[in-house]
Amino acid sequence: MVGRAAPASGGARPVVALAPGTGTLRPLPALAARLASGFWFERTAVNAARSLAAGLAQLEATGTLENLRLAAGTAQGDYRGTLPFLDTDVFKWLEAVSWQLQQGESGGWSPADAKAWSVAADEVIELVAAAQAPDGYLDSYVDVVLGGERWGDLHSGHELYCAGHLIQAGVAHRRATGRENLYTVAVRFADLIVEEFGEGGRRVGYCGHPQVETALVELYRESGARKYLDLAGRFVDLRGSGLLGEHPFGRRYFQDVTPVRETHAVHGHAVRALYLAAGVADVYLETREPELLAALESQWDDMVRGKTYITGGTGSRHRDEAFGDAFELPPDLAYTETCAAIALMQWAWRMLLATGHVRYADMFERVLYNGFLAGVSLAGDHFFYVNPLQVRPHSTLGPEGRQEWFHCACCPPNVMRTLASLRHYLATGDADGIQIHQYLDGSIRAGAAGVDISTGYPFDGGVRLSVPAQCAGEWTLSLRIPPWARGAAGLELDGAALAADETEGYLRVRRSWRGGERVELTLPIRPELTAADPRVDAVRGCAAVERGPLVYCLEQRDQEASIDEVRLLGPARDVGPIQVADVAVPGIELDAEVFVTREPVPEQRASAAPLRAYEAAWGYRPVGSGTRHSDVAAHPHVTLTAIPYFAWANRDFGAMRVWTPLA
Amino acid sequence: MVGRAAPASGGARPVVALAPGTGTLRPLPALAARLASGFWFERTAVNAARSLAAGLAQLEATGTLENLRLAAGTAQGDYRGTLPFLDTDVFKWLEAVSWQLQQGESGGWSPADAKAWSVAADEVIELVAAAQAPDGYLDSYVDVVLGGERWGDLHSGHELYCAGHLIQAGVAHRRATGRENLYTVAVRFADLIVEEFGEGGRRVGYCGHPQVETALVELYRESGARKYLDLAGRFVDLRGSGLLGEHPFGRRYFQDVTPVRETHAVHGHAVRALYLAAGVADVYLETREPELLAALESQWDDMVRGKTYITGGTGSRHRDEAFGDAFELPPDLAYTETCAAIALMQWAWRMLLATGHVRYADMFERVLYNGFLAGVSLAGDHFFYVNPLQVRPHSTLGPEGRQEWFHCACCPPNVMRTLASLRHYLATGDADGIQIHQYLDGSIRAGAAGVDISTGYPFDGGVRLSVPAQCAGEWTLSLRIPPWARGAAGLELDGAALAADETEGYLRVRRSWRGGERVELTLPIRPELTAADPRVDAVRGCAAVERGPLVYCLEQRDQEASIDEVRLLGPARDVGPIQVADVAVPGIELDAEVFVTREPVPEQRASAAPLRAYEAAWGYRPVGSGTRHSDVAAHPHVTLTAIPYFAWANRDFGAMRVWTPLA
Known part of the structure; x- marks a missing residue:
């Protein structure tokens, strides 16, 4: 009854397509x-040492684990929380622990740590397994709150969404540890879903x-069983047919307006x-159907042209957590959910694997260092859900700083699984050699090819690579040159x-590497205005300040x-490092002038006689002749200090801005 | 059992304070x-001829009237709609009909019209009365949906809010028609509320x-019964004590953070x-308690300094329909609900009555001609709930144009009652004469004083006033000079x-008017950039374009x-009139240049060598040297045409903007 397919050839890491492809990266x-x-x-x-432990404590404290006990019948009481997808917090946390276990000591856990975490994960997995119904179904909200009434609300019930996270966790746990206790649970549920929603199944539908x-x-990919791919394809094919019904925010809210192949914008x-x-x-990676790629490429173009923040954040609107119209990118009202950064x-x-196009690696980097990384505190135990690019003094728009957890806690464990699996996303390799997309301090091995790397990136633009003796042979070392360095990168071989x-x-x-060569890449990292x-x-x-891959911001403090x-x-110019929590970040200085005077505002209109009775407080004035701000008298000069955006709100929470007016 | 107090001396129009006051307007x-x-x-x-009829049709079609029948037990079925305050749409509509009936033929209704509307209103009033419980309680949602469970949800149940609109309608109907059939219903409910929530009553609380x-x-004011004023004061005194509990959007959502007297900002x-x-x-108008006025004045200052749109709209946020932080005034994401304009x-x-300060009349005018009036179509039968100051092409932010009605239909009947009672808000009078705050084409009489007025305002700045023979005597004619005209208005007496x-x-x-004098006021109405x-x-x-009291906008068409x-x-310069629906509005022309070229963007960074591989679509570029938009090559010149904001979206619904960049 349980999927017992042999591990696929790819195995042990994410997104290894089974389909034979050409021109793509592996x-x-x-x-x-x-x-x-x-x-x-x-x-x-920090993720391994602090975030995972904080996450487990929160899952227990908020009752999310207790909900699984309720579903398993081993505890009594009411469902904790109100949302139907709290189980996914557990699944994402398990996925994070799995990837961390895979790394062993290289990931920062001692053997004793790893053992303890493996036991802790197994206890949670046992809880998950206990909550599974005999036929494979698993959803604590449906069991406890809805009395087991399944699939009644594809529109907003999130059941397939929950199943998806369970499956991802099960696959990750097997890939990472080789064990099947979570994978088996996932496969049983997946098989039930195939029966239910697959071709000829009892239901036609897809998840909101x-x-x-x-x-x-x-x-x-993990099982080799084609039926799972077919069902994924079926969900993709059906989407946009309006089966989900109406939504208060419109059917575009859950991408149910047009078929995927005819969707050329993100919305x-x-x-x-x-x-x-x-x-x-x-x-697409498995079917190579050109229409799918074409639709994805147009959606990407639409997104990066006018629906992406400079931080790589997406989602301009608080109300429906949605993409805005093209060029609707308010820095203050930006929603830019941490989960959106991860999804991007x-x-x-x-897309990088599918096409090999550098722009996808460029964007990965932008999101990684900015929109994503700002989502977690440097100490690893507080999280942003919303990531604004501007906060006004005493703002009422969001919580005052990162939070330990949320009523809707999708982001924290999503951060955890992303950091725990990050090393999978830094480079690719093929018969021809290795392609380094993100600069890490460590080592890369891919078949016969390999390099050791030493770098202070992203703070410093020097990347020193050495080819170890065992990697002698003819292969290609491909080094991504970030967009701000293209045409300006330096490269040396043995000096x-x-x-x-x-x-x-x-x-x-x-080249034919002998082993022992030293390659030095120099990327011109310096402050720039964008x-x-x-x-x-x-x-x-x-203007915004960027320095290499990092977007900067001004914090009021x-x-x-x-x-x-x-x-x-x-x-902008470099200044010495600034200590933020336990990270010393490169500071940047900017010259500026104060444009708001505290003196009374002269009340006159360009084309009329002086007006004595303009209301002093009213926020609008006639456009002056010659200058836009004729109400400004003196402009004291000041020096501003900027720090990387990812580090903001780690000392206190106050006013912040990424974009600052140019004089 | 029913309040039978004699009509108060003020009677027959809104907001006539009973308290003897000095230095205020009447x-x-x-x-x-x-x-x-x-x-x-x-x-x-148009409001009288079309909106009221359209409103009645909608109240019937949407089931809002049927809900009252359900409460009365004269119909069977489920409550229509989901919101607990739909009764208020009926009450506001009744208030509108009442004020219209008061005007008789001068309001545009023939005697036959007035008769028919009076009958129609009585039928609705009968329905309302039938829905009232023997003890005076009246709320169809509570009766039908909640099984009569009263006052269980002051946080979001809206029961007192509904009662308030019933009371306003009852008072208006009595003032306007002298009849008591709706007033009696209102008083009975009000008396119950006093028993329930008054000093020593069964409950301590106030409405969300x-x-x-x-x-x-x-x-x-209408009844002379002090207990109603006392209860209003009690609600004001209690507010801010946190009795309502928490709110997902924070307690400031419903102004329950600080006591009214200690609240110095709008939030x-x-x-x-x-x-x-x-x-x-x-x-305050009745108690003259200085602390209340001081708090209101600080709130006002806070609002006009950085929380009010140029249209007089307020509420920057879609998510919680809330005021933003100071200076958070996005034109595209503006919520600026029509009801907020009316409430302002x-x-x-x-505030004008309380203080006599011109700034309140200035703001009344700004809202009236812009943020409020845009809320209704020129034909009177379609309404905006949200009033953005910018709409991008094919925007997904709101509905495509004004709607006939809404799921939450607070705005349409609110517009109707405001227009039907508008003449009450144009001028004031006292023993010393009359004060004209808004320029109307018609006549004003106040005791011995009076003028007939002929004007093309707001399109034309000439206001011709004549003093009729019967208004001979010594009195003061006070004419408000709008802020844009102060120090520049012309005044002539008999030429x-x-x-x-x-x-x-x-x-x-x-002066001692003899009667027959002609006074001509000339206000310099011309296009100005703000x-x-x-x-x-x-x-x-x-810059935005203003012309007299009108804010202008560009419509793409x-x-x-x-x-x-x-x-x-x-x-900006005047051009000839532009026909919008059946209104000819003064057009304005502006010279402009196109700043976006369709040619490929040169890809280079100011301080680096040319970069070949910047992603063409990416929405950010290095700041050029010397100019902010170094990626612009050619700037074709064009002439733009602006129309008044209130008239937008009356020909079609497309892109629109109030604010346009200055070159």
Whole structure:
């Protein structure tokens, strides 16, 4: 009864397509990328050391685990919380622990740690298994709150969404540990879903919250059983037919307006749209149906043209957590959910594998260092759900800082599983060599090819690679050159300048390596000012500071003037490091002037006689002649200090802005 | 058992304070202001001829009237709709019909019309009365859906809010018609509420949605019974003590964070905040308690400084229909509910009466001509709930244009009652003469004083007043000079320039009128460009066009270039009238340049070598040297045409903007 297919050839890491493909990239073997030190080692070590433990404590404290006990009949009481998808917090946490277990000591856990975590995970898995019905069904909300009434609300019941996260966790746990206790639970539920929703099954439908699509394709890859891929394809094919019915926010809210193949723009709830896109990309990776890729590419273009924040965040609207219209990108009202950042990374990774196009790796990096990483505190135990690019003083818009957990806690365990599996997403390899998309401090091995890497990236642009003796042979080392460095990257081989083609965003060095060579890549990391497309009304006349892959921001606590009352005067420059929690980040200084005076405002209209009785407080004034702000008298100069956006709100929570007006 | 107090001395029109006060203004007698022709005559005639009939049809079609039949036990079935306050749509409609009936033929209804409407209103009143419980309670949702479980949910049940609208309707109907059939129903419910919530009553609490406060004060004025004023004061005094409990959007959502007297900023749900402020102002008008006025004045200052749109709209946020932070005024994401405009007019009027300060009349005018009037179609049968100041092409943000009715239909009948009672809010009078706050085409009589007025306002700045023979005597004619005209208004008496003091926003002419004099006021109405406080990030570097009291906008249909891709080059100028539906509005032309080229964008960073591989679609670029938009090559010039904001979306629904970038 339980899926017993042999592990697929790919195995042991995410998104290894079974379909024979050409012109695409392949994920590295399971432990091929190791983080030894440096930026991502530290961030993932915090995840391993603190976030996972905090997550387990929260799952217990909030009653999310108790809900599973209720479903299993081993506890009595009411369902805790009100949302129907709280089980997924458990599943995502299990997925995170699994990926962390896979790394062993290289991930920061001692053997004793790993043993303890494996036991803790098994206890949770036991709880999950106990909550499963004899026929494979598993959903504590449906069991406890709805009296077991299944599939009654595909519109907003989230049952398939929950199943998807269970499947992802089961697959990850098997890939990471080789064990089947969670995988078996997942497969049993998946089989029931295939019976229910597969071709000829009892029901025709799909989930209001996409996510199960990518899970089913991963289960296909893990099990080799085609039926899971077919069902994922079926969900993709059916979507857009309106079967879900109406939604208060419109059918576009859950991407049910047009068939996937005819959808050329991103719209609706951002996380749903992006999980769906990732699932469609997964189906494409296995079916190679050109229409799917074409639709995904148009959706991508639409997204990056005017629906993506400079941080890689998406979702402009609080009301329905949705993409805005093109160029509707308010920094203050940005929703930019942490889960949307994660979903975008998942989509970007699959598009990179499918096409090999550098732009997907570029976007992965942008989201990773900014929109995603800001979602978790540097200490690893507080999280943002919403990630604004501007916070006004004493804002009433959101909570005052990161929270330990949420009523709707999708983001924290999503951060955890992403960091725990991050090393899978840094490089690819094929018969021709290795392709490094993100710069890590550690090592990469792919078949005969391999490099050891030492770098201070993202703070420093020097990347020193050495080819170990055992990697001698002819292969190509491909190094992604980020967009801000293209045409300006330096490359040396054993201390001598090396001419290498920069093609399609990668410097490619093909040679017969003897082993022992030292390759040094120099990326010009320095502060730069960036402007938005002038159609982005919300940040017209403003600049953001970027430094390498990092977007910067101004926090009020670092300034001598109100950040809402200054204009930038000149270029940005490096200053010494600034300590934020236990991370020393490169600071940036900017010259600015204060544009709001506290003196009484002269009340006159350009074309009329002086008006004595303009209401002093009224927020609008006649446009002056010659200058836009004729009401400004003196402009005291100040020096502003910026820090990386990912580090904001780690000292206190106050006013912050990414975009600042230019004088 | 029913309140039988004699009509109060004020009677027959809104907000006539009973308290003896000095230094404040007094509403005019009931029929003192008559609209004979011109702008407001037309708009209110459309309301009388079309909106009221459309409203009645909708109340029947949507089942809102049927709900009252269910409560009365004269029909069977389920409650129609899901909201607990649908009864208020009936009450507001009845209030509108009442004020219209008061006007008789001067309001546009023939005697036959008036008779028919009186009968129609009586039928609805009968329905309302039948739904009333023997003890006076009346709420169809509570009766039908909650099985009569009363007062169980002050947090969001809206019972007192519903009662407030019933009371307002009952008072209006009695003032307007002298009849007591609706008033009696209202008084019975009000008496029950006093028993329940009054000092020593069974309950201590107040409503999650303020509104009953102003209704109770009006009932006090109408009945003379102090207990209603006391209860209004009690609700005001208790508010802010946290009795309502938590709210998902925070307790500030329903103004339950701080006591009213300690609240110095507007916050939370805009309509709630503004109805509460109006209610507090009503209490102040009767009690003259300085702390209440001080709190209201600080709230006002906070609102107009950075929480009010140029249209007079308020409420920046869709999610919780709330005020934003200071200077959070996005034109595209503006919520600016039509009801918030109406609530602000109610507050402004009460502040004007309380203080005589011109700024409240200024704001009343701004809201009236812009944020309020845009809420209804020129044909009178379609309504906006949300009133954005910018709509992008094919926006997914709201419905495509005004709607006939809404699931939550608070706005349409609110518009109707406001237009039907508008003449009460145009001028005031006292022993010293009359004060004209808004310019109407018609006549005003107040005791011995009076003028006939002929004007093309708001399209034309000439206001011709004549003093009829019967108004001979010594009195002061006070004419409000709008802020854009202060210091620049012309005044003539019988063709000769007249020197008159412009004090505190009013030109005041005190003399012994013989009768027959002709006074001509000339207000300099011409197109002007307005800028926002530079701290309003969302419209930085932009200008709006204003012409007299009217805010203008660009509708895409009138332009030869995309309104999202143009920058203004120079001043605005009048062009001939533009026909919008059956209204000819003054058009305005602006010179502009197109700033978005369709050619490939040069991909380079200011300080680096050319970058070949910047993703073409990515919406961000390095800040160029010297210009903010170095990616713009050619700037074709175009001429743009603007129309008044109130008239937008009357020909079709497409892209629109109030704020346009300045070159």
